Amino acid sequence: MxxxxxxxxxxxxxxxxxxxxGGASGIGRATACLFAQEGAAVAIAxxxxxxxxxxxxxxxxxxxxxxxIRCDVSLxxxxxxxxxxxxxxxxxxxxxxxxxxxxxxxxxxxTTEEEWDRVMxxxxxxxxxxxxxxIPVMARSGGGTIVNxxxxxxxxxxxxxVSYCASKGAVVLLTKAMALDHGAQNIRxxxxxxxxxxxxxxxxxxxxxxxxxxxxxxxxxxxxLQRVGRPEEVxxxxxxxxxxxxxxxxxxxxxxxxxxxxxxx
Ligand SMILES: NC(=O)c1ccc[n+]([C@@H]2O[C@H](COP(=O)([O-])OP(=O)(O)OC[C@H]3O[C@@H](n4cnc5c(N)ncnc54)[C@H](O)[C@@H]3O)[C@@H](O)[C@H]2O)c1
Numbered sequence: 296m297x298x299x300x301x302x303x304x305x306x307x308x309x310x311x312x313x314x315x316x317g318g319a320s321g322i323g324r325a326t327a328c329l330f331a332q333e334g335a336a337v338a339i340a341x342x343x344x345x346x347x348x349x350x351x352x353x354x355x356x357x358x359x360x361x362x363x364i365r366c367d368v369s370l371x372x373x374x375x376x377x378x379x380x381x382x383x384x385x386x387x388x389x390x391x392x393x394x395x396x397x398x399x400x401x402x403x404x405x406t407t408e409e410e411w412d413r414v415m416x417x418x419x420x421x422x423x424x425x426x427x428x429x430i431p432v433m434a435r436s437g438g439g440t441i442v443n444x445x446x447x448x449x450x451x452x453x454x455x456x457v458s459y460c461a462s463k464g465a466v467v468l469l470t471k472a473m474a475l476d477h478g479a480q481n482i483r484x485x486x487x488x489x490x491x492x493x494x495x496x497x498x499x500x501x502x503x504x505x506x507x508x509x510x511x512x513x514x515x516x517x518x519x520l521q522r523v524g525r526p527e528e529v530x531x532x533x534x535x536x537x538x539x540x541x542x543x544x545x546x547x548x549x550x551x552x553x554x555x556x557x558x559x560x
Pocket of ligand 1: 316317318319320321322323340341342343366367368369394395396397398417444445446447488489490491492493494495496497526
């Protein structure tokens with residue numbers, strides 16, 4: 296049985312307000328829960344109105360402070376609304392974690408124009424839109440931190456995933472460009488590049504590829520640490536990037552992938 300290290304919460308984010316997109320599931324959910332455990336008030340913005348509210352309720356039940364906001368991150372008015380609602384509730388915004396994302400496993404020939412546009416809108420345009428509304432609020436209170444979600448497939452290509460790879464590559468450079476523009480406002484902008492992590496998205500890829508879920512998990516485990524990641528492990532990397540522990544880190548891409556991109560044997 297695989298053992299995972301546990302880390303005791305130590306109030307790293309006490310007094311902070313965070314907005315987490317994609318917080319209804321997977322990496323976003325684990326990150327929202329970890330932020331709350333570390334003392335932050337957390338707004339979860341997601342299209343999933345079934346799975347989102349139970350996550351916020353769970354945080355509240357454990358003594359935390361949380362709010363669910365229905366938001367399609369591809370739409371400007373809904374991103375603006377998510378930032379406004381967060382500020383209305385807690386008066387400020389210190390942390391933005393852009394976790395929402397979708398994937399389409401297909402080559403150029405099999406990807407429709409609509410699928411391309413949707414993947415780019417949910418994975419990339421959302422980062423631009425949320426930053427557009429969050430940055431002025433952060434700047435007003437002296438700074439903040441933004442963490443975007445790219446992927447190992449934003450650094451190297453992956454098979455049958457053209458729109459996804461293009462979107463995640465864009466997130467890596469959007470992150471760097473934003474870091475340049477907003478460092479002077481004391482706003483740090485970084486991204487994470489997770490490798491295969493056991494979430495509904497990874498299992499949905501099996502469906503798209505027409506292969507059993509177990510096969511995807513098995514293939515994904517072919518990396519130095521010989522297993523897929525857990526969303527909670529990725530969340531720890533996000534916590535580092537939003538916390539004062541990374542106070543001199545901006546514009547970086549943190550690879551969290553069990554060594555998957557370390558090299559080939
Ligand atoms: N799981 C992996 O192996 C893996 C690897 C690398 C990168 N990532 C990235 O991590 C992020 C989280 O993925 P996950 O694996 O936790 O997937 P997931 O499917 O479990 O969670 C994604 C969340 O995003 C939400 N979402 C989707 N479209 C949205 C929209 N238009 N507006 C608002 N919310 C929306 C979903 O409702 C869901 O709650 C994604 O950006 C994904 O690309 C995942």
